[in-house]
Every structure is written in C-alpha cells, then in structure tokens.
Amino acid sequence: MATDPLKPAKDLARAAPAQWPGESTAYRAARTALLAEEIELRRHIQRVAAQRRALPPGAEITQDYLFESEDGPVKLSGMFGDHDTLILYSMMYGPDRKQGCPMCSAQLDAWDGEARHIKKRVALGVVARSPISRILAYAKDRGWTGLTFYSDPSGDYTADYVGERDADAPAYTVFQKKNGTVRHFYSAEGGMEIADPGQDPHNAPDMNPLWILLDTTPEGRGENWYPKLDD
Template sequence: MTETLSPADELAALKPATWPNESAEYRKARTAQLDLLDEQRRHIQRVAARRRALPPGGEVPQDYRFEGADGSVTLSRMFGDHDTLIIYCMMYGPERKAGCPMCSAMLDAWDGEARHIQKRAALAVVAGSPIARILDYARDRGWTGLQFYSDPSGDFWADYNHDRDADDPAYVVFRRDPDGTLRHFYSAEGGTEIADPGQDPHNAPDMNPLWVLRDTTPEGRGAEWYPRLDD
C-alpha cells in the first residue's frame, strides 16, 4: 500500500517561522522556498530508495590486492565484519606533488565522520601513490579516522575508475552477499558531459559538506572558487 503524502505547499504553510524585522515579502518567498525544500527532501529519499532497489550488480572479477599501513590486504578483507564497503579513489597519483585540493577538502570532513560511518559500513580511501607516500600525506593533513590503501597493480583502478593510469576521483560501493560473493553495488557516474552550463559536475546530493554549507550562503558555492591546500 502506497502512503499518501500531504502536498508540500500545505506542509510549508502549517507553521511558518518568523525572524526579527522580516518583511511580508521575505516571509512569503521563504515559505514558498520551504515548499521546494520539502520536495527536495522527498526526492532525495525517492532516489535513495531506487538505489537500494537496484538489481544485483556485477560480481567483482578478482579479489584485488592493496597495500595498507599494516601490509598487503585483499578487497574481501577490507570489508571486516561488515557486508558493505565504501571506497573513495583519491586523486593522489605518483606524479602529483600533493593530493587534489578538492579530494582533500572532502576527506578533511570525512575523517571526523569515519568512526560513525564505520559502525555500519567499512570505509577505505585508495590512491595510486605508494602507501608510504599516502600515509605521509594523511599525517600532514591530520587525518586519523580514515583507512588508506595503495593500489600498486592498478587493476582495481582500471576496473572501477575507468583507466589504470587515470588520476580521477571515484566513489564505489561494494556488497557482500550471504554466500560470500562480492558485488559492485553502486558508483557515482557522470562527469562534465552531464554538467549544466556554468556548473561543475558534482554528486547530488553533494558528498562534501563544504558545498552544502556554501549553498546556504548569499554568495553560494561560486563558479570559480575552489579550496586550496594551504588555507
């Protein structure tokens, strides 16, 4: 049975907030925006529900081997006690002098959330540089909650980030079936080819709280502003 939801505009008008010295024009526009925000919340939930209902993804072609802080580890071992594994491919290949500023800004935020995320799913960050170099960079950034790995063969990167030598980001989720089979569950897809005019391609909702917060400001996220490592 499908639950009937109240129209968003009716919900928005139930208990409008008021702020000091606001005009009637501001309140009318703000209440109208609340209508859109309620629809946005519902749409996010619809997208998430459709994602959870995806058919089984492809079986992982091999038990990829990575290098971590404690030595060699396979993809299956990275699940730990969980049946879900989230992997973020950070742009920090051997040719880079430092990690990608955009990746680093996001991981600055994720590092604090990692202990909460890892209560429900395993979380790993993979990069193309040697593991010692990755760990040095993590220490320089002050990251203590995230788990870092190197993909020395490039096999994982080639299969799940399009190109063995690419220095591109990727967000990949894997699922372990009850029989132990590892499957690809979800990856962020799309790039510049799906970006709207004047906008950078980004996930929706955005996984970097930097942009979520900036979207609530008068200036917005800006078309030409990016984080820098020395800020």
C-alpha cells in the same frame, strides 16, 4: 504495506511558519515558498536513495584485487571487516602529484571526522595509486586519523573502477558481500559531459558538506571558487 499519502509540500510549509525579527511580508512569502521546495527536495533525495537501493544485483567481482595497507597486503574481500558493505573512494594522489587534489582533500577533511560514525554501519576506505608510505605521510600531514587508506600498487583496481591504470581521477564505489560473494553495488557516474551550464558535475546529493553549506549563503558556491590546500 500501504503508507499514508504525503501531504502537499506547500501545505506543510504553511503549517508552522517561522518569523524572524524585522522580516517583511515579502520575505516571509518567499521563504515559505522556498520551504515548500526544500520539502520537495528532501522527498526527492529519499526517492532517489530508494531507487538506488533497489538496483538489481551488480556484477560479481571475479578478481580479488590486492592492495597495500598500513598493516601490509589486503585483498578487496578482506576490506569489509564485519560489514556486508564497503565504500571505496579513489582520491587523486598519484605518484606524479606533488600534493593531493584540493577537491579530494577538502572532501576527505570532512569525511575523516565522520568516519568513526560511518564505520559503525559500513566499511570505508580511501585508495590512491601512490605507494602506501606516501599516502600515509600525506594523511598525517592533513591530520586525518579516522580514515583507512590503501594503495593500489598494480593499478588493476584503478583500471577497472576509475579509468586508465594510472588515472588521476576521483571515483566513488560501493561493494556488497553476500554469502561470501562480492558484487559491485554502485558507482558515481558521469563527468563534465553531464554538467549543467556554469556548474561542475557534483554528485547528487553532494558527498562534500562544503558545498551544501555554501548553498545556504547569499554568494552560494560561486562559479570559479575551489578549495585550496593552504590557508
């Protein structure tokens, strides 16, 4: 179906300019130019999302990985519930860690509040290599009530979708189930080797609103600032 061509971002930015008390002409010109770039960014995010959705079918999952949940053993195929899509986030909280990863924890702090909304569209779970009792104790300590947690006791899933069997690394993976067949749909890829100078290799778009909010501030993210578990 044909769609109307998009208007140039610069034209849209000039169409209804805001004006804040006491702003200078230079500020308004720079802000309007920035708005045009923000419109282009929004459009690029949508183009990337459409390209992601158009990926060819991923590999069929031939091993129905076994996890431990709060309610007992559960297979990967059983994590979907009533949905056709499953998001699994592997957090850095292996048995050798005294505390969870601050970066993973900060992200899950945000996701926990959104989980009730996300789960209306897709299934969402968080996996770690620690025993389920330890994972649930950490979740309770963090105040997480909306997320669903799983342990990967054998490490089979972690070995295939995170790295080494005992990999202490984050991973974001999406699975799709259609006609009873589970397939890999998408995983976040890349690490420090894809980072630009002076930056961490955050996902694009960022999965953590922490960074998105900081990007709107004068100081930005900073090059050496990271969230901590304590105040």
